Amino acid sequence: MPADLIPVFDGHNDTLLRLVLAGGSRDAKSFFVEGKTGHIDLPRARKGGFCGGLFAMFTPSRLLDDETLDLSPDDPGNFAPVSRENAEPFTRKMIDMALSIESLSGGDVVIAHSVGEARRAMADGKLAIILHIEGVECLSPDLSNLHELYQAGLRSLGPVWSRKNAFADGVPMDFPGSPDTGSGLTEAGRDLIRACNTMGIMVDLSHITEKGFWDIAELSTKPLVASHSNAHAICQSPRNLTDKQLEAVRASAGLVGINFHVGFLRPDGAKDERTDLDQIVAHTDYLLEKLGEDGVAFGSDFDGCTVPAALGDAAGMPRLIERYRQAGYGETLIRKIAAENWLSLLERTGL
Template identity: 45%
Template sequence: MTLPIPVFDGHNDLLLRLFAAPDRRAEIWLTGEGKGHLDLPRMRQGGFAGGMFAIYVPSPGTRAAARLDTMMDVPPYDLPLPAPLTQDVALRVAQTMADDLHWMADSSGGAFRLCTTVAQIMAARADGAIAGVMHMEGAEALDADGAALQAFRARGLRSLGPVWSRPTIFGHGVPFRFPGDPDTGPGLTEAGARLVRDCNHLRILIDLSHLNARGVDDVARLSDAPLVATHSNAWAITPSTRNLTDRQLALIRESGGMVGINFATVFLREDGRRSPDMTLDPLLRHLDHLITHLGEDHVGFGSDFDGTTVPAPMADVTGLPVLTDALTAHGVNAELMQKLCWNNWMAVLQRTWGG
């Protein structure tokens, strides 16, 4: 049997699953419960060799979330944004998720390592361990003065999205709207501009995914680091507010950044539906478009596993070989495969983090 190709993934929400079921952390992570997209055994089976693990503070109201998910299967839709979160509430949740990520490493018997440098990621891969990078999706847990950012960096934070979709003190995210344009409101606040400068100084990657168009422009103007969207797709293929326009792709290309293709059906399907009943052909069309506008050295994967609905042929992380087989059938050669699955992420992280 052919071994799966090692994949570095730009975004997942496993920490959210652990936070929702603290009494079952060991079952969910170490042995698997047959649910969700990720656990340690299935990650090893599917070739998941490393990735960004998101600290994401959920909005209250699971019933409302389920209702909104249903609405996303009947386009057009324009879902209301949840209310902003206070920092004290968000900070407690974010600290718990950071604790869980450290616990994942401590409980894995060496099979999973929390990494803060490219050298550590490469060493983990060489030793057969999965590399985890701490990411924050939405900066509600941070204060405007930078103290919390410093504290989270000391715990391993190396990647940060200023917003999810709720507004924060730093900026504004796009609503979940289809069809829709990402130009939906004002850009970064004064605190957001400081956050960009602080992240540059601390060598923390700034994630453009979820930012609105003016926010992306502000980051491009202020940042001296490569522009990266960890889990976004091409607006020209699927006109969702969450996807990137060709003008935004040009900004990313000019900065030496990259885009991780999001596996979420709503951002892949041309009709904007949430249904998993689809082939991988739309993903391949997004791939072709991104490579055309960014180049082969600036595209990777950002699955959004455990945070979204993925195409039925993939099902979960064990479906990564289904994806790589589809890429091979699409004409992706061995050199480009290595770039998409691993090398491009390592290169942009090196450019962002330094030595």
């Protein structure tokens, strides 16, 4: 990585899903070719200083055979329940995709099983992947396959996506809306949080209802983390966090990763690519005020959302970092937001 690039460790992307959905047209080999669609491949990651992150594994309610993933809130079919029988093999496909990328990389990509491994990989100029499951429909409610997934590399999970499952309830994608909708953790969900705390698996609160958030806040012994959410005070999406939730995150020495999806950034909730990068800065300013300099990081949602055209993809990260400089952010704070806060948080979680 060029010396003038700020290293970036990102809290959320859907790149593995994009590659699996694309099948033969976008297999693991394509990750090493600079593309014109999507947001992350190795050449664009290197251009942007993107050297590590949590790579999500998500099972859509509708499985499509190309790179188009329609999650329109207007179609309830996009939020229909997913069975374990469908989710478990599909999750395995994404794990296999990550393993194939690692194998084909010639050592340039590493699936990290600890923060130490991630730090070493990044220091050596490699891309560090930490595996994350978004919505754990692939898990048995008795958690009988959790250890097996851990052995396969799982180190982070979000109990829900924006739909109900055996463990908890998720928030809808409506706008405007409150996260205080739906139920909280089930007994299986409570068992899952305890197991994650014991095993050193990070629990992600993005997509969960406010009741579920408070259930986890009461139960968990680890920092509270929302890997890809923004400030509800600026954008009233139920996917964003209220001031009260942000207070709880700060009190737990937790973290929020800023989501680049324009619909979670803009006060009007519009999915408009013309959204200025200053809107990301506005959420960063607000979250820094509420969480402090150690509690804010990136949670881009690359390959799973509509990002501002001015950012474009992973190669555009230096443009966002330059906007932070223009806004008066110092280099130490920028480096914290870009990578160090995530790595420190994962250490506090026990990875």
